[in-house]
Amino acid sequence: MKKILLSLFLLTFLGTNYSYDKLSLVERFTNCSCGPCASINNSWYNATTANLISNRAITHVIYNVDWPSPTDPMHLLNAVDNNTRRGYYAVNSVPWIDVNGTTISVSQAALEGAVNSGNASYSPFQIEIIPVRFSNDVLNVKVIITRDPSDNTTFTNTKLRVALTELTVDRTCLSCCNNGETLFHNVTRKMLPDGKGTLITIPDPGASVEYEFSFIPGEQFLQEVDISALSVVAFIQSDANKLVYQSATADVEFSNELNAAFQVQENLGALPFEVTFEDYSTPTDSTSINSWAWDFDNDGNIDSQEPNPSFTYQSEGSFTVSLTVSDGINQYTRTLPDFINVISSSSSILVVNGIEFATYPAEMTAFYNNSACFGDHTVDVWDLFGDQGFDYSANPNIQKTNLFNRNIPNSVLNLYNKVIWIGNNYGGDIAFYDPVQVLEYVQSGGNFLLATRLGANYFDTQLRTYCGISAVTGDLTVTDLVALDSNLVTMTSTAANSLVHLVSLSETSEARLIFDDLISNTFYAGFRINKENEGTFIYIAGRPYRFNTTSSFENYNYIIDNWMTSMPTGIENESKIVPDQFALLQNYPNPFNPTTSITYNLPQRSNVTLKVYDILGNEISTLVNEQKEAGLYNVQFDAGKLSSGVYIYTIQANSFVESRKMILMK
Numbered sequence: 001m002k003k004i005l006l007s008l009f010l011l012t013f014l015g016t017n018y019s020y021d022k023l024s025l026v027e028r029f030t031n032c033s034c035g036p037c038a039s040i041n042n043s044w045y046n047a048t049t050a051n052l053i054s055n056r057a058i059t060h061v062i063y064n065v066d067w068p069s070p071t072d073p074m075h076l077l078n079a080v081d082n083n084t085r086r087g088y089y090a091v092n093s094v095p096w097i098d099v100n101g102t103t104i105s106v107s108q109a110a111l112e113g114a115v116n117s118g119n120a121s122y123s124p125f126q127i128e129i130i131p132v133r134f135s136n137d138v139l140n141v142k143v144i145i146t147r148d149p150s151d152n153t154t155f156t157n158t159k160l161r162v163a164l165t166e167l168t169v170d171r172t173c174l175s176c177c178n179n180g181e182t183l184f185h186n187v188t189r190k191m192l193p194d195g196k197g198t199l200i201t202i203p204d205p206g207a208s209v210e211y212e213f214s215f216i217p218g219e220q221f222l223q224e225v226d227i228s229a230l231s232v233v234a235f236i237q238s239d240a241n242k243l244v245y246q247s248a249t250a251d252v253e254f255s256n257e258l259n260a261a262f263q264v265q266e267n268l269g270a271l272p273f274e275v276t277f278e279d280y281s282t283p284t285d286s287t288s289i290n291s292w293a294w295d296f297d298n299d300g301n302i303d304s305q306e307p308n309p310s311f312t313y314q315s316e317g318s319f320t321v322s323l324t325v326s327d328g329i330n331q332y333t334r335t336l337p338d339f340i341n342v343i344s345s346s347s348s349i350l351v352v353n354g355i356e357f358a359t360y361p362a363e364m365t366a367f368y369n370n371s372a373c374f375g376d377h378t379v380d381v382w383d384l385f386g387d388q389g390f391d392y393s394a395n396p397n398i399q400k401t402n403l404f405n406r407n408i409p410n411s412v413l414n415l416y417n418k419v420i421w422i423g424n425n426y427g428g429d430i431a432f433y434d435p436v437q438v439l440e441y442v443q444s445g446g447n448f449l450l451a452t453r454l455g456a457n458y459f460d461t462q463l464r465t466y467c468g469i470s471a472v473t474g475d476l477t478v479t480d481l482v483a484l485d486s487n488l489v490t491m492t493s494t495a496a497n498s499l500v501h502l503v504s505l506s507e508t509s510e511a512r513l514i515f516d517d518l519i520s521n522t523f524y525a526g527f528r529i530n531k532e533n534e535g536t537f538i539y540i541a542g543r544p545y546r547f548n549t550t551s552s553f554e555n556y557n558y559i560i561d562n563w564m565t566s567m568p569t570g571i572e573n574e575s576k577i578v579p580d581q582f583a584l585l586q587n588y589p590n591p592f593n594p595t596t597s598i599t600y601n602l603p604q605r606s607n608v609t610l611k612v613y614d615i616l617g618n619e620i621s622t623l624v625n626e627q628k629e630a631g632l633y634n635v636q637f638d639a640g641k642l643s644s645g646v647y648i649y650t651i652q653a654n655s656f657v658e659s660r661k662m663i664l665m666k
Contacts, residue, residue, distance in 0.1 A: 020126045020148055024118035025235045025247035026052075026060045026111070029086060029096040032177035032184070033069030037095045041181060044108045045095075050185075058115055059233045059247040060186045061163050065094060070457075072177070074169060074187050077224055080431045081163075081188065084195030084405070087356055087427025089242070101242035118244075124151040127248035131232040132255035134282040137222065139164070139215040139252065140259060141192060143234050149206035156240040159197035160211060163233045164190045164252075166225055189225050190215060195428075196386060196405055200236070214334060216263045216280050227252075256284050260325045260334035268341040268404065270411040272314050275340060279307040279323070287327035295322045296340070313342045345415040346399035348595040348638045349379040349560065352408065352421045354429030354452070355545055357388040363495070363545040369395055370549040373420050373451065375557025378594070378640030380416070382408055384429045399640070407432040413441055417535075417595075417636050418564045420556070422544050423452025425499075435460040442535040447564035449556075450537075451544040455501040466529075467537065468509020473502045473523050478542055481515040481525045487562070488514060488555050491547040500542045503527065515540060528563055536563050565623065565635045579603050579632060582656035587637070587649065591665035594640035598623070598649055604630050606653040612637060613648045620647065628653075639664045 026049060030037045052058040063082045064075040075082050089098055095106050099114035130142040141162060165186045172182040191197075192213040203209040217227065235247035261280040269275075275296075283289045294304040296311045298320035303311060313319065318338035324331055351374055355364045367373070368381075368390075378397050383390070386405035392398045402412075405428075413419065419441070423429060439462060442448050450458055456472040477498040481491040502523035505511050515526030530536040538559060544552070579601035587596045600610065610624035620642070623635045639647070644666045650659040 020123045020246065022119055022121055022123035022245075023056070023247050023249075024058045024100050024115045025233070025244045026058050026115065027063065027085070027089075027098045028061075029063050029065055029089075029091050029094050030184075031065050031067060031069055031094050031179075032072045032074065032171060032181065033179050034094045035179050038179040038181045040095055040106060045111075046185065048108055048111060052115060057119060059235065059249040061165055061233050062184065062187045064187065065091065067094070069178075073171070073224065074184065077220065078189055078191075080406075080428065081191040081195035083428030083431050084191075085188075087359075088195070090359065100244040101237055123246045124148050124153045125236050125246040127234050127236065127246055129232050129234050129248055129250040131230075131250055131252040132257075133227065133230075133252050134255055134257075134259050134261075135285075136280060136282050137217055137227055138259065138261045138280050138282065139217070139227075139230075140255070140261070141213045141215070141232055141234075143211045143213075144208055145200065145203065145211075145236065146208040147203045147205055151205050155202045156238060158200055158202060158236060158238050158245075160200045161195070161197040161235055161237060162192040162213060163188045164192065164215070164230050165233055167229050167231060186231075189221070189230070190217075194405065197237070214261050214336075216261060258283055258287070258289075258325065258327055258330050258332045260323050260332045262321075262323050262334065264340075266409055266411075267339055268343070268406070268412070269409050270415050271316050271342050271344045272312055273340070273342045273411070274310060274312045276310045277308060277321075277323075279325075281323070281325045281332075281334075283327045287329060289325045289327050291326045293324040298322070313340060316342050316344050318342075341404070343402060343412060345380055347378045347380045347640055348416055348636060349374060349377055349418040349420065350413070350416040351379045351381045351398075352419065353381055353383045353385070354421070354423040354425075354433075356385055356424070356427035356429070357390045359427060360545060364390065366549055367422075367545040368392065368398070370553060371395060371397055372547075372549040372552040373422055373544060373556050375553050375560060376641065377557070377560055377638060379420075382412075384432050385427065397641075407434065408437075410437065410441075413437070414444075414446070417445070418447045418449075418560060420449045420560075421451070423450065423455075423458060424543065424545075425452065425454040425457055430454075430457055433458055435463040438537075439463050439466055442537045444535070445533075446535045448535065448537050449540070449559065449564065451540040451542075453497075453499045453501070453541070453543045455503070455539065455541050467503075467511055467527070467539070468506045468529070469503050470506040470509075471504040471523070473500075475499045476502060476517075476519055478517045478519065478525065480518055481540070481542060481547065482518065483555070484513050484516055484524075484526075487558050489551045491515075491551045491555065493542070493546050494548055495546045497542050497546045500525070502541055503539070514538075517541075528559075530563070536565075538563065561621065561623070562625070579630075582606075582653055582658075584649075584651045584658040584660055586660055587662045591663040592639070593664065593666050594642075595636055595638050596662060598635045598637055600633055600635075600651050600653070602628055602630050602633065602653055604654075606630075606656075608651065608653045610635060610649065610651045613650065615646050615648070617648075623649075624651075637662075 100118040104110045126146045128144040169184040169187045171177040230252045233249045236245045259282045296303045319340040320337045321339045322335040324333040380400040382402045387403040392401045511527040511529035517525045525541040528538045583601040585599040587598045612620040
């Protein structure tokens with residue numbers, strides 16, 4: 001009998017010892033121009049959360065969204081992470097509160113009830129945070145996750161998210177913050193590595209797993225943030241149901257220890273990719289670093305012993321980089337997994353996806369499986385949301401997918417002479433769109449098609465001026481995009497196509513209208529513009545995934561074949577010369593795979609057709625079929641869907657007819 005009682009006592013003791021207290025996470029979305037936010041904050045929210053924090057009852061983070069003021073400085077400093085979290089919870093109004101991953105009504109009773117309920121629930125994890133700041137303001141955050149020895153929970157897609165928060169942000173002097181507030185608390189300044197979080201390896205019961213993050217703040221961050229007043233909030237969350245299992249917080253402390261840290265100006269680029277590494281390591285206050293050992297490709301070999309070396313990656317893939325520094329007494333190694341990413345292209349067309357799969361699963365599937373935005377062409381895809389779990393491989397026309405939740409570097413953009421940007425301005429995609437980059441790409445000869453709702457947000461002043469846009473509507477709902485070009489067909493909306501921005505063009509605009517709507521006679525739903533010696537820019541208003549896929553397929557197919565064929569950089573100046581005679585030049589490169597350039601000369605204005613035939617004389621493609629002014633012209637031919645072999649391309653310009661052979665070699 002005594003043995004049984006002893007066993008029961010031990011089980012009770014062990015259960016109590018390893019039952020981790022849960023600390024509820026409160027996440028609030030706001031904006032410094034949100035009047036209702038200020039009213040709630042001043043009446044009860046700030047005092048309530050301050051009391052809960054003081055009593056160690058919650059961890060607390062604030063995300064600033066981009067409405068009603070898109071210039072909220074707290075949003076702009078951390079727009080990508082803020083947008084990611086906003087999209088995660090499908091936030092569509094502010095103020096907005098989530099407690100432990102569940103959206104609650106904005107009331108004091110609801111907040112306190114959700115916190116009490118969360119704190120009384122079971123947590124399978126314990127989190128320890130060790131955040132330090134070094135003398136050069138580099139931050140290092142170590143997170144140790146320990147699992148309850150008696151836990152038998154089944155985990156799915158579980159992430160660790162880490163937020164750097166500033167205790168108090170004073171915006172007294174900024175006119176953009178016009179909701180009456182001047183002090184903002186627990187503002188998220190950066191998430192490590194980002195708002196998507198880190199997929200964790202669930203430790204065995206009773207075991208621990210450790211994660212380490214390094215952050216090197218830039219100049220703007222240091223100007224706007226009091227780096228001595230940062231704290232870290234870490235939380236474990238299931239992306240399957242958004243449940244927050246556990247959270248913890250700790251203030252950043254100063255450290256005088258040896259530390260290894262490094263960064264690069266760009267960690268993703270086109271093959272071959274030359275990278276210059278910048279050392280941000282710190283010694284103790286009584287030592288100095290005297291050796292550096294770099295391994296750029298995780299092969300175990302030392303590739304450089306310089307503090308700021310350069311290295312050229314000659315193959316495609318993701319590369320882990322490590323740096324070991326020593327001060328002669330101690331050494332420290334920093335390893336960043338998959339830090340450098342090198343990619344190449346498999347097509348001449350890049351489709352940039354800005355549709356969030358979790359929000360629009362059926363529509364996104366129909367859109368891409370039916371090739372709605374690229375017709376019968378082969379394409380590469382860049383998904384702005386990273387790996388969403390969407391199966392792009394279901395469409396054989398999609399050659400390669402780049403799953404990066406970030407901006408597209410110029411070196412990658414320039415791999416393609418056609419870019420189709422499918423925007424939505426929901427969930428964070430617009431944070432990676434840069435109108436300056438788009439305009440530079442078009443002016444250098446690239447062809448860019450922008451199809452999106454809320455289009456006004458994708459045009460800055462310079463891009464509007466370039467296109468000759470004189471005005472943009474507010475949010476409208478359209479049912480059809482009526483084709484204004486005889487080569488296009490009307491596209492009918494298959495569901496509510498709201499938040500659509502139509503444009504009006506000035507009298508001096510060089511753009512040509514291609515789509516109308518059924519709402520206004522002065523605003524239009526689409527245009528194309530192609531200035532001399534430059535690429536083509538095309539705008540199509542509306543949610544692209546909510547137009548009939550068959551008509552979309554037909555329209556995009558024609559647009560790609562006929563309007564996205566402008567002269568690429570390198571020979572653009574030649575087009576200013578009026579040639580003495582008609583000519584059809586040999587394609588370059590030849591042999592080719594899968595794209596090549598065809599150049600032809602027109603000494604006078606001509607009706608031009610340029611067609612491609614197979615060796616048996618069967619017509620394969622019509623590259624040009626329109627009237628052209630005198631000049632030099634260049635057309636891109638994409639043979640991604642064709643078999644290797646000899647093909648014939650033939651031009652007819654007025655009475656001039658000529659043919660040449662080209663060789664496709666795959």
